[in-house]
Amino acid sequence: MNNLVVGIKKFFTNKNTVTVVGVILAIIIIYVGYNMRINQAITPVTVPYAMEDINPRTQITEDMVGTMEIPQSMVNDNIISNSADVIDMYSNYNSFIPEGSLFYSKSVVSRDQLPGNIILDYPKGYVLYNLDVDMASTYSNQIVPGNYIDIYLKVQNAEGAQGTAIAEDRIMVGKLLSNIKVLAVFDSSGNDVFANVEEKTAPAQIIFAVPEEYHILLRKAGFLRAYESEIIPVPTNESLEDEPGDVELSSEDLKNFINNVTAMTEEDLSYTQQ
Numbered sequence: 001m002n003n004l005v006v007g008i009k010k011f012f013t014n015k016n017t018v019t020v021v022g023v024i025l026a027i028i029i030i031y032v033g034y035n036m037r038i039n040q041a042i043t044p045v046t047v048p049y050a051m052e053d054i055n056p057r058t059q060i061t062e063d064m065v066g067t068m069e070i071p072q073s074m075v076n077d078n079i080i081s082n083s084a085d086v087i088d089m090y091s092n093y094n095s096f097i098p099e100g101s102l103f104y105s106k107s108v109v110s111r112d113q114l115p116g117n118i119i120l121d122y123p124k125g126y127v128l129y130n131l132d133v134d135m136a137s138t139y140s141n142q143i144v145p146g147n148y149i150d151i152y153l154k155v156q157n158a159e160g161a162q163g164t165a166i167a168e169d170r171i172m173v174g175k176l177l178s179n180i181k182v183l184a185v186f187d188s189s190g191n192d193v194f195a196n197v198e199e200k201t202a203p204a205q206i207i208f209a210v211p212e213e214y215h216i217l218l219r220k221a222g223f224l225r226a227y228e229s230e231i232i233p234v235p236t237n238e239s240l241e242d243e244p245g246d247v248e249l250s251s252e253d254l255k256n257f258i259n260n261v262t263a264m265t266e267e268d269l270s271y272t273q274q
Contacts, residue, residue, distance in 0.1 A: 044069035047102060048083040054097040057114060062087050070102075078104050090114050121183055122209035126247075128183075129218055130205045131231055138185070138203045139235060144194060145184055148238035149208070151177040153221055153254055154230040172257070175250040176221070176231075177214055179238055183207045206233060210247050217255060220262045227261065 051066040065086055080086055080103040091097050093114060095107035111121075122128070135141060143149060156171040185193040188204040210218065221229050238244045249255060 043072050045072045045075055045081065047075065047079060047081045048086050050097045050099055050101050050103065053099050054091045056091055056093050056095055058091045059111075060086055060089050060091060060108065065103075078106070080105060080108060122181075125211060126209035127212050127215040128207060128209050129215055130207050131233060133185075133203050133206050133233065135202055137233060138206070141185075141193065141203055143182055143185065143203070143206060143233060143235050145182050146239060147182045148236050148244060149180050149182060149206075149233045150175055150236055150250070151180060151218070152232040152234055153258075154232060155221075155224070155227050155257070157227060172254075174254050175234075176217070176254050177210065178248050178250045179236075179245040180208050180210060180247055181239075181244070183209060214247065214249065217258055220258050224258075224261060 046067050046069055048065050049068050051064055054060060054064060065083055067083060075081055086103050086108055089108045090111055092107050092109050097103065097107055133143070152173060153176045154171065154173045184207040185203050186205045186207070187193050187201040191201065193201050193203050218231065221231060
């Protein structure tokens with residue numbers, strides 16, 4: 001037994017033996033590692049692909065997405081490998097995704113990331129309206145997307161209007177519309193004021209949507225010639241309600257005044273008869 005132990009010790013203390021064993025172990029490790037890398041590279045993985053042509057700014061639905069197997073070596077950080085990361089997302093504004101194509105991270109975005117996404121976020125039959133604002137009229141930039149506002153209208157005789165007596169120089173102010181959801185706030189360059197909280201920019205426009213009847217009413221109120229008019233946004237706490245109310249007319253008197261001093265179209269008449 002002692003002779004065996006002595007023999008083993010001599011075997012492993014021999015430099016040539018250690019070198020040979022080390023080389024053999026290194027070859028085995030390299031061989032095993034190489035085979036693992038090869039197997040990993042050729043092992044197929046399942047990834048989503050487009051089953052039809054998808055135009056820019058299109059919501060990607062489940063029926064547009066199929067799956068295929070590709071070698072794992074083809075998968076990189078730009079390829080989306082999970083169908084859940086594609087379904088219900090949107091194709092980017094500058095990305096056409098052809099049928100059969102894989103989905104790439106730069107081509108698929110959420111609705112919030114989509115430029116001009118406000119066009120996707122208002123009810124059918126509503127019309128967008130852009131209202132000029134400033135720091136004062138937005139309460140020091142306190143009107144933000146998702147908030148609700150009421151619209152007030154201020155009207156007074158235009159300065160220098162012919163035939164206006166001092167006694168007739170009056171100001172009319174009242175609430176015109178209620179429960180309007182703010183969709184976006186932009187600065188003078190058309191950038192989202194709240195896209196980067198570290199960069200403080202002044203608001204220049206707020207965007208919202210109202211039913212066509214009220215959209216026409218607002219346009220008329222902004223184009224009065226014989227009167228100076230101002231459309232005033234006033235923030236409310238309607239967004240705190242579990243079910244915020246629908247947009248509604250607040251003053252028939254203001255509506256009638258606007259229609260009386262502007263021309264009525266057949267469409268206007270159809271609204272008044274409803």
